[in-house]
Amino acid sequence: MAYELIFSALADPTRRALFEALSQCPQSVGVLARKVPVSRPAVSQHLKVLTDAGLVTMQPKGRSNIYAVRRAGLTEVRAYLDRLWEDVLSDFASEIESRKAGLE
Numbered sequence: 001m002a003y004e005l006i007f008s009a010l011a012d013p014t015r016r017a018l019f020e021a022l023s024q025c026p027q028s029v030g031v032l033a034r035k036v037p038v039s040r041p042a043v044s045q046h047l048k049v050l051t052d053a054g055l056v057t058m059q060p061k062g063r064s065n066i067y068a069v070r071r072a073g074l075t076e077v078r079a080y081l082d083r084l085w086e087d088v089l090s091d092f093a094s095e096i097e098s099r100k101a102g103l104e
Contacts, residue, residue: 002054003080006073009053014038015046019069022056026068 010016017036021027029047033040047067050056054073058065 003077005053006055006077009049009055012046012049014042015050018043018046019050019055022067022069026059026066028061028064028066030064032067 010019014036018032021032021035029040029043032047033043036043038046047056047058051058051067055070056067056073057070058067060066
């Protein structure tokens with residue numbers, strides 16, 4: 001269940017902030033480090049967790065690494081949430097039908 005790894009990666013507020021910053025545009029570690037209250041090495045560690053979870057990609061560019069959101073990384077989470085939502089809607093429809101039947 002890869003979605004568990006993704007939820008775990010996004011559970012940390014610093015990683016969420018980095019992921020959200022990357023959703024705006026690809027960025028280097030140095031640029032990202034100026035946006036969060038942690039050191040550059042810590043940013044790199046957070047980016048490794050996000051990369052391992054399949055949420056971001058890294059491309060070398062000169063002496064920097066440029067990170068970007070990997071939108072396909074959210075596919076499994078979206079499918080998981082859609083399944084839960086479908087169950088909720090199905091249960092809701094069943095409840096409505098049983099109440100309607102009780103009124104007749």
